[in-house]
Amino acid sequence: MLKKEVYPMFETILLQKRGDGVTTITFNRPEKRNAMNPQMHREMVEALRMLKYDEETKILVLTGAKDSFCAGQDLKEYFYKKLYEEKDPFAHARDRELSHTWRFRELRYFPKVTIARVNGDCFGGAFTIVTSCDLAIAADEAKIGLSELNFGHFAGGMVTK
Template identity: 30%
Template structure:
């Protein structure tokens, strides 16, 4: 079932991961939630995969929770206890937690609809590239819920500022590709059929870092966003630099720089 709803293509040290429910706009059903939880959990101890590219099959990135499947389930909201609801909620929010815990940088390629949980996945990624058709929103508030869901209230204001985040979350309005670029929500906007091509330079630059340096950079960025002081951030940076400098990849990086060639790293 995992192979049906989540396609994982390994290209060397890069996983190209495709949300694969195109007939349902890649919305999240139980099988896809299970597959995403399992995949991002396994990444934590995977030293062969260095970069993840996440994208959606068909006409859009991800439309969020599969409401049709939920409506057709036996457990209707009125018959579920609060404990049951919280368990179901945490299963989805745990996906973005695992996305941030995994040491591999995640590049999301966003086209078409990117709403609700799909928006949360895009925000939880490290780099976002948008196709011109991309339309993103915090759809939760349009469904009788709070817009603060699946990490959106954490990530969005840190990416675009409180003012724009407030607008998008309080209204549920869509933000298109061009405005997303202007606000810093995405790094680049390209034609939809050029998304994979646009991702390649980012992937190559990520692979030019040492495996350890790449992992520690993501870890330190995560911690520095919420660091209580400059001293705390610098302590983490100092620790990481010493760790990286102890291995042979640091010397290889210096040699490659001096010889004007691509480095050949051996570490993990």
């Protein structure tokens, strides 16, 4: 039987080590279909930087809680909340930098094998998580879409780089 360790230090992700070299990060906002928010971006930067130097972790698996992998950005929190409710004009720039840091630097250049286990919906910015991993495995029922087109944005963001 594998020893499992769960690290409760995060709010929006679950970090679990199985004891056989495999560590899993589960996006854990099922009520929002695991959409990314600023808190998740901060936690992913912290988790990836911690695991990069963790000698027990040989393989990192990313997946989503319940029926969704990740629904992309939580647009209300990412754009509206900081600017209109908190009145912080620089919040979006900070949040965007964190979002890019973990997906396009920390994950893309992670020194260990990374696997995206796409267990359900994968939309918008979540696609960049998949393409930053070394390997992706999708469930038969998984749906992948680049919803940025609906908002007049370039689909896939930095995926084409």
